[in-house]
Amino acid sequence: METRDWPLEKLRELQEQQLRRLLTHAFEVSPWYREKLRDVPDPARFRIDDLRHLPILEKSELQQHLDQIAGSARSAPDARENYSSGSTGTPVRLYQSQEYRDWYAADDSRVHRGLAGTVRDAAVNVLWFDAFALRRDGLPATVQRLRAFRPALVIGYVSTLIEVGRALDRKLDGLAAVITAAETLMPRERGMIGESFGAPVFDRYATREVGTIAHECEAHDGLHLVMENNIVEIVGPDGQPRSEPGEEGEVVITSLRNLATPLVRYRLSDMACLGRDGCSCGRQSVRLASVLGRMSDLIVSPRGVLLHALFFMRLFDKAPVHRFRVDQETRTRLRIRIVPAAEYTDAVRLRITSGILVHGDPTFEVAWEVVDDIPATSSGKFRFTVSHVGKGESSPPAES
Ligand SMILES: [Zn+2]
Numbered sequence: 001m002e003t004r005d006w007p008l009e010k011l012r013e014l015q016e017q018q019l020r021r022l023l024t025h026a027f028e029v030s031p032w033y034r035e036k037l038r039d040v041p042d043p044a045r046f047r048i049d050d051l052r053h054l055p056i057l058e059k060s061e062l063q064q065h066l067d068q069i070a071g072s073a074r075s076a077p078d079a080r081e082n083y084s085s086g087s088t089g090t091p092v093r094l095y096q097s098q099e100y101r102d103w104y105a106a107d108d109s110r111v112h113r114g115l116a117g118t119v120r121d122a123a124v125n126v127l128w129f130d131a132f133a134l135r136r137d138g139l140p141a142t143v144q145r146l147r148a149f150r151p152a153l154v155i156g157y158v159s160t161l162i163e164v165g166r167a168l169d170r171k172l173d174g175l176a177a178v179i180t181a182a183e184t185l186m187p188r189e190r191g192m193i194g195e196s197f198g199a200p201v202f203d204r205y206a207t208r209e210v211g212t213i214a215h216e217c218e219a220h221d222g223l224h225l226v227m228e229n230n231i232v233e234i235v236g237p238d239g240q241p242r243s244e245p246g247e248e249g250e251v252v253i254t255s256l257r258n259l260a261t262p263l264v265r266y267r268l269s270d271m272a273c274l275g276r277d278g279c280s281c282g283r284q285s286v287r288l289a290s291v292l293g294r295m296s297d298l299i300v301s302p303r304g305v306l307l308h309a310l311f312f313m314r315l316f317d318k319a320p321v322h323r324f325r326v327d328q329e330t331r332t333r334l335r336i337r338i339v340p341a342a343e344y345t346d347a348v349r350l351r352i353t354s355g356i357l358v359h360g361d362p363t364f365e366v367a368w369e370v371v372d373d374i375p376a377t378s379s380g381k382f383r384f385t386v387s388h389v390g391k392g393e394s395s396p397p398a399e400s
Pocket residue numbers: 217218219224279280281282283
C-alpha cells in the first residue's frame with residue numbers, strides 16, 4: 001500500500017518516527033539546534049505533541065544563520081544548495097539532501113498515478129512551465145513545445161496556465177491532469193484552465209524550502225497534507241497550534257525528509273485553514289480547507305479586520321473583469337486596478353465597492369483605476385492583493 005493510502009494512525013506513527021530521527025540528527029550536526037533544543041531531554045522519545053514547546057524558526061533566522069542551522073550537514077556529499085524565489089523579499093537559501101529530492105520527485109508521480117490510475121510509473125512525463133521565460137510573444141512557441149512534448153501532467157502558476165490556455169487552439173492529447181501551484185485557484189480560473197487544456201485541474205501547495213505540502217485529490221474538496229514528508233502546524237498569533245476545522249492560522253512546517261538543513265517549526269508566513277476529517281476519496285490524511293495566501297498579501301483594515309486575497313476574489317467572482325489587483329496604499333486607502341471586460345460598467349464598480357465597505361470595513365476609501373494590463377511580479381507569480389502598510393504598527397503611518 002502506498003503511504004498516502006495509510007490509515008491516519010499509521011501516518012502519525014511514521015511522522016513521529018521521522019521526527020525523532022530528524023531531532024537526533026539535528027543534535028548531532030547543528031550548533032543552532034543544540035542550543036535551541038537544549039530542553040529536549042531525549043529526542044528518541046520525543047512526541048509530535050511536544051513540538052508546540054519548541055521555538056519557531058523564522059525565515060530571517062534561516063537567512064542569517066544558515067551555516068549554524070545546517071551545521072556539518074551542509075558538507076554532506078549529497079547536499080545541494082537551493083534558493084526560494086524571493087518574490088516578496090530576500091531569497092531564502094538552504095541545502096537539500098538526495099533523500100529530499102527523491103521524495104519530492106516521487107510526489108509528482110504518486111499524485112499523477114493516483115489521478116490517472118493507468119499510467120505506468122516509468123512513463124510519467126511532466127512539463128514545468130518556466131514562468132520567467134514565458135512572455136506573451138512566446139506563447140505560440142510554448143504551445144508548439146507543449147504539443148511536441150505530449151505531457152501527461154502539466155504544472156504551472158495559475159496566471160501562466162490561463163495565458164497558455166488562451167493560446168491553445170485545441171485540447172492537449174494524452175494529458176491526464178493540470179496542477180496549479182503558487183497562486184490561489186478560484187473556481188472560474190479552474191474552469192478556464194480545465195476547459196482549454198482538456199484535463200482536470202488540481203490545486204497544489206508547495207514551497208521551494210520544503211517541497212509539496214498539500215495537494216487536492218479527485219474530490220477537489222480541500223488539500224491533503226503530504227504527511228510522509230512534513231509535519232504541518234496551523235498556529236495562532238501565540239505560536240500554538242490550532243486544531244479545529246475552519247480555524248485560520250499561519251503555516252509552520254517541520255520538514256522530515258531533508259537532513260541537509262534541519263527545519264524544525266519553520267514559519268512560512270502563509271495563512272491557511274484546517275479542513276474537516278474524512279474525505280470522500282477515502283484517504284485519511286489531514287486536509288487543509290484552503291490556503292489563504294501570504295502574510296505580506298494580507299490587508300489589515302483601519303478597524304483591524306483581516307482581509308486576504310480570497311475575500312476580494314469572492315467579490316470579483318463572475319464580475320466582467322479580466323484581472324484585478326488591490327493595493328493597500330495606506331491603512332485607510334485601497335487602490336483597485338482592473339483590466340475590464342467588454343461588459344464592465346460603473347454598476348460593477350459600485351457593487352464591489354459596497355461589498356468591501358459592508359463586509360470588510362466601512363472606513364476604507366476605495367479608489368479605482370482602469371488599466372490595460374496588470375503585470376505579474378518579477379518571479380512570474382501574480383498577486384491579487386498587496387499591502388504597503390507594515391504589520392503590527394500601533395499607530396497609522398503618515399498619509400502622503
Ligand atoms: Zn481526498
